Amino acid sequence: GAVVSQHPSRVICKSGTSVKIECRSLDFQATTMFWYRQFPKQSLMLMATSNEGSKATYEQGVEKDKFLINHASLTLSTLTVTSAHPEDSSFYICSARVGGRVQETQYFGPGTRLLVL
Amino acid sequence: SQQGEEDPQALSIQEGENATMNCSYKTSINNLQWYRQNSGRGLVHLILIRSNEREKHSGRLRVTLDTSKKSSSLLITASRAADTASYFCATAYRESNSGYALNFGKGTSLLVTP
Numbered sequence: 102g103a104v105v106s107q108h109p110s111r112v113i114c115k116s117g118t119s120v121k122i123e124c125r126s127l128d129f130q131a132t133t134m135f136w137y138r139q140f141p142k143q144s145l146m147l148m149a150t151s152n153e154g155s156k157a158t159y160e161q162g163v164e165k166d167k168f169l170i171n172h173a174s175l176t177l178s179t180l181t182v183t184s185a186h187p188e189d190s191s192f193y194i195c196s197a198r199v200g201g202r203v204q205e206t207q208y209f210g211p212g213t214r215l216l217v218l
Numbered sequence: 219s220q221q222g223e224e225d226p227q228a229l230s231i232q233e234g235e236n237a238t239m240n241c242s243y244k245t246s247i248n249n250l251q252w253y254r255q256n257s258g259r260g261l262v263h264l265i266l267i268r269s270n271e272r273e274k275h276s277g278r279l280r281v282t283l284d285t286s287k288k289s290s291s292l293l294i295t296a297s298r299a300a301d302t303a304s305y306f307c308a309t310a311y312r313e314s315n316s317g318y319a320l321n322f323g324k325g326t327s328l329l330v331t332p
Contacts, residue, residue, distance in 0.1 A: 105260075135319060144306060145261070145322045194260055207320060209253075209261040 103129045105197050107210035114185055115218055121181045122213045124195030130175035131197035135207065136168075139192040151178050185217045223323050224307055230329040237294040239326040241307030242287075248310050250283055251320065252292050255304045264292075264305075297330045304328070 104127040114120050124134055133152050137145040149165075151157040151172035159165045169181040178197075182189055192214050196207040224241045231237050241250070249268045253261040267274045267283045267290065274281045280293040294301055304327045308320040 107260075137322075142327075144324045147319055147321070150319055192258070196261075206251075206263050206266070208263070211260040212258070214258070 103127075103197070103199075103206075103208040105131075105195065105208045105210040107193075107195055107213050109213060110211060111214045111216075113216045113218065116186055117184055119181055119183045120185055120215060121179055122193055122195075122215075124178045124180070124197070124210050126176045126197040126208070129197075129199055129208075131178075131199060132175065133198045134172055134178040135196045135198070136170060136178075136180050137194045137196070139194060139212075141192075145194060148180075182215065185215070187217045190215055190217045224305070224326045226326060227324070228327045228329070230331065231297055233298055233330055233332050235297055235330075237297050237301070237328055237330070239292045239305050239328070241290045241292070241323050243290075243307075243309050243323075244288065245311075247285075248318070250281075250290050251308045251310070252279075252281060252290075253306045253308060253322075255306065255325070257303070261306070294328075297328075299330050299332050302328060302330045 106125045108123045135150050136148045138148050139145045147160050148163045149157045149159045149170050151170045153172050153175050157170035167183055172178040192212050194212040196209045198207045247269055249266050251266045252264045254264055255261045265276050265281050267281050278295045283290045304325045306325045307323045310318040
């Protein structure tokens with residue numbers, strides 16, 4: 102099946118620093134990638150949708166200047182948490198989809214656990 | 219957006235027993251999907267059922283969909299300890315002209331003991 106990787110898998114940083122998380126589709130080209138956030142024992146909340154070569158679409162309540170998303174190629178999307186604060190500590194998961202049909206399966210990465218001290 | 223709601227929130231059973239999880243949603247859907255998440259890991263797609271389907275099987279998994287009640291159920295038969303995980307339902311909604319996004323429910327945490 103399709104494989105999506107994330108790097109790093111775990112990151113600890115100091116408050117005020119920026120953290121970049123990479124999401125790669127390893128064996129397919131993803132026209133669309135999604136970024137989710139998951140707090141402990143809670144569901145995944147969609148943060149933004151990014152299509153290759155265009156600006157990301159952010160969900161209501163997600164600050165686009167804080168969570169910078171770049172989808173520069175069909176196999177790579179990055180999420181940068183700028184000026185991270187402890188409340189940004191969470192599990193960030195990306196997913197990738199080949200096409201735009203509603204039946205298209207999303208393939209999820211293994212997630213990145215961010216801890217901001 | 220529409221938020222799926224699973225119940226129960228937590229389920230504990232013994233190996234060999236069947237596990238049933240339910241999901242309810244609020245508005246019309248095109249399809250409903252079930253995912254599995256092992257602790258601290260990413261999600262694995264289990265099964266997709268379209269709005270015009272009522273039941274679907276995949277191995278030990280059986281999914282039903284009742285669009286009149288806006289609900290779905292996931293049945294895992296002959297459960298194994300390796301089935302221990304969180305299970306989420308997700309409904310697809312149109313997020314832009316480019317396609318659909320998923321709205322996830324809160325999940326059911328399943329524990330299967332040997």
